[in-house]
Amino acid sequence: MDKQTVGKRILSANEQFAQGNAELLAAHNLVCLNMISSPGSGKTTLLARTITDMRGRLRIGVIEGDLRTDLDAQRIRATQAPAVQIETKGSCHLSAEQVHGALGQLPLADLDMVIIENVGNLVCPASFALGESAKIVVLSVAEGDDKPAKYPSIFARSAALLINKIDLLAAEGLADFDTDRVRTDASLLNRSIEIFPLSARTGQGMESWYDWLAARVRS
Numbered sequence: 001m002d003k004q005t006v007g008k009r010i011l012s013a014n015e016q017f018a019q020g021n022a023e024l025l026a027a028h029n030l031v032c033l034n035m036i037s038s039p040g041s042g043k044t045t046l047l048a049r050t051i052t053d054m055r056g057r058l059r060i061g062v063i064e065g066d067l068r069t070d071l072d073a074q075r076i077r078a079t080q081a082p083a084v085q086i087e088t089k090g091s092c093h094l095s096a097e098q099v100h101g102a103l104g105q106l107p108l109a110d111l112d113m114v115i116i117e118n119v120g121n122l123v124c125p126a127s128f129a130l131g132e133s134a135k136i137v138v139l140s141v142a143e144g145d146d147k148p149a150k151y152p153s154i155f156a157r158s159a160a161l162l163i164n165k166i167d168l169l170a171a172e173g174l175a176d177f178d179t180d181r182v183r184t185d186a187s188l189l190n191r192s193i194e195i196f197p198l199s200a201r202t203g204q205g206m207e208s209w210y211d212w213l214a215a216r217v218r219s
C-alpha cells in the first residue's frame with residue numbers, strides 16, 4: 001500500500017470517530033468547540049477565566065490535549081469544572097478516537113458545552129475533525145500579526161478568532177502588532193470569521209466572547 005493510501009485510510013478512520021462524537025454530542029444537545037493555537041497563546045488561561053465568569057450562565061466541560069502532563073486539566077479542575085486530560089505522547093494533534101474516550105469520562109448530561117483544548121500547534125490540528133460544532137483559533141499578540149497569512153488553514157476553518165494578550169500592546173516591543181492587519185488577512189481567508197480582541201489576564205474584551213458563546217448554546 002502506498003503512503004497516500006495509508007494516509008487516506010487513517011483519515012477516514014478519524015472521520016468515522018468524529019462522526020460518532022458529533023452524534024453523541026448532538027444526542028446530549030451539546031455544543032462542542034475545538035480550540036487551536038500555538039503553544040502558550042493563553043488557551044488554558046482563557047478557558048479557566050471563561051468558566052469562572054460564566055458560572056451560572058453556561059456549564060462547560062473541558063478536554064485537554066498535551067504531549068505530556070495533566071497540568072492543564074488540573075488548572076481547569078481548580079475552577080470546579082470537569083476536565084479530562086489526554087496525553088498524546090508525541091502526536092502534534094488530538095484524534096477523534098482519543099476525544100471519543102474522553103467524552104465517555106465527562107458528565108455530558110450535566111453540561112451545555114464541551115471545549116477541547118487541542119495540542120498547541122497552528123498546523124496539524126487544523127486537519128483532524130474531532131466531531132466539534134466549530135473550531136476556534138487563538139492568536140496572542142506576542143506571536144506577530146503575520147500569522148493568518150502564514151498559517152492560513154486554521155484561520156480559514158475557524159468560526160472565531162480570539163486575539164489574546166491585548167494588555168501587552170501597551171508594552172514597548174509589542175506596540176507594532178497591527179490588529180487591523182490580522183482582521184484583514186483573517187477575513188480575506190474566511191468572510192464569516194468573528195474576531196474578538198481580548199485579554200484573559202485583565203478581562204478586557206471578554207464580554208463579547210461570552211455573548212458569542214452563550215448565543216451558540218441558545219441557537
Ligand SMILES: Nc1nc2c(ncn2[C@@H]2O[C@H](COP(=O)(O)OP(=O)(O)OP(=O)(O)O)[C@@H](O)[C@H]2O)c(=O)[nH]1
Pocket residue numbers: 037038039040041042043044045046072119120164165166167168198199200201202
Ligand atoms: N499578559 C498576558 N499574559 C497572558 C494572557 N493570557 C495568558 N497569559 C500568559 O501566557 C502564558 C501561557 O498561558 P497558557 O494559558 O498556559 O497558554 P496555553 O495556550 O494554554 O499553552 P499550551 O497549553 O502550552 O499550548 C501564561 O504565563 C499565562 O499567564 C493575557 O491575556 N495577557
Ligand SMILES: [Mg+2]
Pocket residue numbers: 043044045072117
Ligand atoms: Mg494550555
